[in-house]
Amino acid sequence: MDKGFRLVKKDPSSAARLGKIMTPHGEVLTPAFMPVGTQGAIKALLPEDAKALGAQIILSNTYHLYLRPGHQLIASFGGLHKFMNWPGPILTDSGGFQIYSLGPLMKIKEEGAYFQSHIDGSRHFVSPELAVEIQEALGSDIMMCLDECTPYPATLKEAENSLTLTLKWAQRCKMAKKETDQALFGIIQGGAYHILRKRAAEDMQAIGFDGYALGGLSVGEPKDVMLDIVAGITPLLAEDTPRYLMGVGMPDDIVASVFHGIDLFDCVIPTRCARNGLLFTNQEKIVIKNARYRNDDAPVDETCDCYCCRNYSRAYLRHLFMAREILAMILNTIHNIRYYMRLMENIRWAIQEDRFLDFRNHISNRTQSVTSV
């Protein structure tokens, strides 16, 4: 089977592009958004439903699965795909971001990351080598190098030290990799400093990976700063490798990042917002608990083709949410995931038809007023 990335088409008016990531578990048309299945399950969604909604690839978390139920256990079940009944491509993040999020419960050293479990406080050590070993045990299609996520703000010196470590770890991850079927992506850090990001892009490509991610963004910096980094770094990355913007994001951020040449996204926003009763539409942001929806017999989005919009009124969804029914989370998740999948389909379609710039401008005008959470 073909593996790797194929650049299918470049947009004439921007850095946006159509591509195809080929994995042992199928192809991913890019730009693509990965629904998040942190613990080996997309929250409130059956895997068949995720597939039917248009999900091509999902993300799962090395850190969480390492702690529970354990990567050896998952390996003994034939890997994560079989364990969780998702036959399509899976990307696993390395755990770097989750460990970083532990704050005082973690300590980064040259040899790796020491941390305490958020579940039971037990002590653990993950080296770059172990991060790869865990992901090889999980059998994900795309593995991520262990990185140190640089906080925002950070001084130039702090960001530089952090970057230096991430580069060393990336080298060690590449050395540790044994499985040839699994791709390995490098993560470009460097905080908000172009000079560091540029060095990271060069050095990561000198090591050589199957794809490159921009990490340490969407960690509190202003959106302008994030998009500025994205715009500055993607031109430095080889055209024939996929670019992944980690943890992003809102629909307008995705469109803006595609404009700058990003191919792959993941974020908890659609699923988490669904559980909190926030529903995405092209017209307005729907906070389903609002009293204005009490008698509203319209679907969440008249233009949406999802099961939720085809069968249920806003009034019913509001009732479910107010009554704290689990079905509220299920139906809301179905809608929001479908919204994101349609967004990506429309992005790909626009690039295909050489009208991405119009599409971007349209979304940009529309979303300035309505889609900030």
Added chain:
Amino acid sequence: MDKGFRLVKKDPSSAARLGKIMTPHGEVLTPAFMPVGTQGAIKALLPEDAKALGAQIILSNTYHLYLRPGHQLIASFGGLHKFMNWPGPILTDSGGFQIYSLGPLMKIKEEGAYFQSHIDGSRHFVSPELAVEIQEALGSDIMMCLDECTPYPATLKEAENSLTLTLKWAQRCKMAKKETDQALFGIIQGGAYHILRKRAAEDMQAIGFDGYALGGLSVGEPKDVMLDIVAGITPLLAEDTPRYLMGVGMPDDIVASVFHGIDLFDCVIPTRCARNGLLFTNQEKIVIKNARYRNDDAPVDETCDCYCCRNYSRAYLRHLFMAREILAMILNTIHNIRYYMRLMENIRWAIQEDRFLDFRNHISNRTQSVTSV
């Protein structure tokens, strides 16, 4: 369309029988179990999934829907079937049991029940007439008379007073009924006293309803007492009307009650147990969080044809439960509802083939050791 009840077959060795309840929204083969959708939704289950699992009819709660979102709102959406996207038959209980469960927040008088909402403490009054009006607004296929649920234990005098009120209310419910498409069932109370239950059965039938329910059971009395009442009263009920044992129950209670001639059941056990990680099988009771399932690659039940058993291991289900994933509740509910639907299918099949007694004895031996919750 035909409405009412048709007795299809009588078991030669017991009071068990096959029947068919005909409603404006379809037929129900009996004996049947109704999954509970208290607030207009079966917890953690899409209506299409409930149908696919074998559910023929579901139960919803007048009390809950009256308080939230309100029966007029549901009526303005064309009734409960459309509002909740369940096109099949629906039975609504009257709210008598829920009001009874409020304890100090309620006061029963001759004219009706005064109570405070469990949601916001607001004060309400439901008369027998209003209970029918609400259920007519909901548009359920089978309505229940408002009753006073007699607690256990109760003195003969208390049970008699309660029964007298329930009989008066039943008369008023029948008088209040306007819709001819909707069936109305009477509820037989009388506590643990045969003499009262017998009078209730006679008086209820003298008023004349489309079906008769045994209420005020499964409220704390020993199982022997419950089955003794069931065994004593069903022979007094006309053969050509359906008999409904409210709020029951465990698989062995259902089988034992079918033996005595019960046609219809409802209970929160399969759905509630699912959410608490208790899974029904013919072999053993599975408490999915137990460490023994950590590496168990078997499905919950090798003999089960449900989506959960065909696609997931006990180890994965345990992982989901330990990780508090919503998917755990979804998959567990799918399995338990399918278990109950298969139980009812097997009961009907056994009656059809004149081997219900064998079936009952087999279940009875098996479940003495394993199915108490």
